[in-house]
Amino acid sequence: MMRYLIICLAAILLPLCSVAQPTPWNAALNQASRDLNFISEDGEFEVQLSGSVDMRTYYFAQRPVGFVFTRPDASSNTQYSPRLTLNLDAFYGERLYGFVKFRWDDGVDPGYMNNSVRLDEIFLRGTVIMNKLDLQVGRFATVFGNWAGRHGAWESPFITAPLPYDQATSVTDNAAPPNATAFANRANVPINKHTWAPVIWGSVYTEGVAAFGSYEDFTLALTGTNRPLSSRPPTWDDRDFDTTPTFTGRLGWTPHAKWGFGVSGMIGPYFINSAASTLPAGSNINDFNQITIGGDLSFAHGPWQVWAEFIYNRFEVPNVGNADSYSYYIEGKYKISTNFFTALRWGQQFYNKVDTPAGPAEWDSDVLRTDAAFGIRFDQHTQLKLQYTYQHQDASFQDGTQQVAAEATIRF
Template sequence: MKQKGIALALIAASLLARPALAQTEWLEKLDDSLFLQSSNGWFRADVSGLLDLEGYYIDQHPPGLVFSEHDFFFNPRLSLFLDARFGPHLYAFAQGRYDRGFDPGAMPDGDARADEYLLRYIPFDDARLNLQIGKFATVVGNWVPRHDSWKNPFINAPLPYENVVGITDHIVPANPKAFLARRNKPDQPANWVPVIWGPSYASGASVFGLVEKFEYGFEIKNVALSSRPYAWDAWTHDWDYPVFSGRIGYRPNAALNVGASFSHGAYMLPPEESILAGSHKGDFKQSTVGQDIRYSRGHWQIWAEGFVSRFEVPNVGNADTVTYYLETKYEITPQLFGALRWNQQFFGDVPNGGGGHEQWDRDMWRIETAVGYRFDRHVQAKLQ
């Protein structure tokens, strides 16, 4: 299965109150006013924002987690961030968005929501230990820390984070034949899931930190990595079957970071009556292991990740898949950059119900290119 298309986006970071962005004068003045601080400095709250104006042109069935059926559509997004510190040991963060759905076109009439909210306790004066609760991005992999539109050289996510496969989290296939028939159908993001759904802002608790050259992060969440956005909030999905994930990384110097990740837990969502008689959704799990690497030298930046994931599918058995990507970014000038990304995904065999085994989805590859230009420290444009 090959996917083609062109996506065009103008990303305007109009309210980004971050140290790296500070050239547009009126935005700089606005930056300086969007904070509240106590007289002794013990408390400080900062507000910042990011405005994305995306236009998509797609010449065939929309790939990945693009929900619109139109050849061309406009997808604006306003993100507002609140960072608050209470002394040296307590930190809070919230991210609210207004757009046309968490994924492009998912809510064409508009949607406002809180994507992240968390409270973090830092017991020591260094980064060795952080304790966090709330709704926040997964610790798995190395794409999530750079997934927002200002840091990501592309407009979309790598294949492991957005390519939906024939796994359903709320519909049980009647038999192996019905499950295998999905491989011949166009992608159905409303029903199918990827290995990891974007940054996976699920709810839960985590512990993470940095000890010399080693970094670690472990979390317990309410839903699996593949779960769709509506299930991420704590009140939309119970805690009967928590999901455990983690990552351990090693960074010998500023240029190199290598890591290994894992995740294990139930991926099926309500309604419970859709599960097989005599079973419950906790019986069907997604197990994932992955490796990642980041390297930078001069004008080059390189990222790579690979994942092996197993879904326990009702009425079928174990459905395995392997997916990876290799991404490079080159800074042509301080303002102009280009990026190239190679993605692949492979699928294992499952019982076909007739005594044999068949591959449960079509192997695929995808190559992506992008070019971006930063007009100043507040405005950039990208073409993919």
């Protein structure tokens, strides 16, 4: 079935490749972008409204791959996920900037059904020292790594997130495991995406404060937020900063226009309040942290773009010890022509062993995922992407093996 679906999609896309050209509504969308911009007479105040409509469809064998969630009313092997995004950029003078990102969809991830109408980002940023130091407060995406800054449908050549941002581990944030044996045995059961935590959940729209600095070829971003990188979307609204204070930072270096490098780190408690009763006597939520360290790079030259990240992660697990993992991904995009591009991505995640009465045991199953994508950009407003994903776990069962996704985007 998967092979026939790919053939059918290719039959639709290939004719489009030979005739890709500006869409009939291109002129109307250009005019709409101009009409949605307001500038005061003195030029001090400016507001720009923009947005996009994304129509995504997923077809998977057996189970969906990553954070694609099946709905009770969905057919067994398909998932349709529309999204409306509205962005509001506001400028006052040269030092004050505000941003709001509104979304209507079926959840932060396809089919998640959590707050289908929400504000993913809303923050105010002020410039303290021109071109040197900015301060920000509100709700915003993580500064960790280099993927969150390019995770939008228009910016990313892929439809889904890289493996470390899109794969649940067997760590839970709502309850502590009773012992190491029970924790290790989770590697032998299917993933529970609603209660198991990933290393990083997508772009992680949490709330807090941030500082951004730059000096010559270096940039520095520091944030204090309410939740860690692994937190699930329903917890991003929690405002108990005293219970789960999280600190994240990234140091970036751009020695040349072609190259970019970064080092990131994060530490913060990952349990939610309801887990307190399951923790060992005398301990509390703040005693168990998620600690994440990463390195990233980017490269661009001619038609080529390359991005990569390596991530080490530790969960301090009650009644068990340290649950460590190592993950990475490498993705490359090649611009075939003005209208067409293709992309490949390879990612892996490895888990260490925890001590159990029966001896050391892996606490989760190593996983490999590869993605191939093809895109057509008809004009500056309209884009079509197709992605094929293959995943394999070192386990007796598979939580999703093959998946095809298609996404059409219209932005204004």
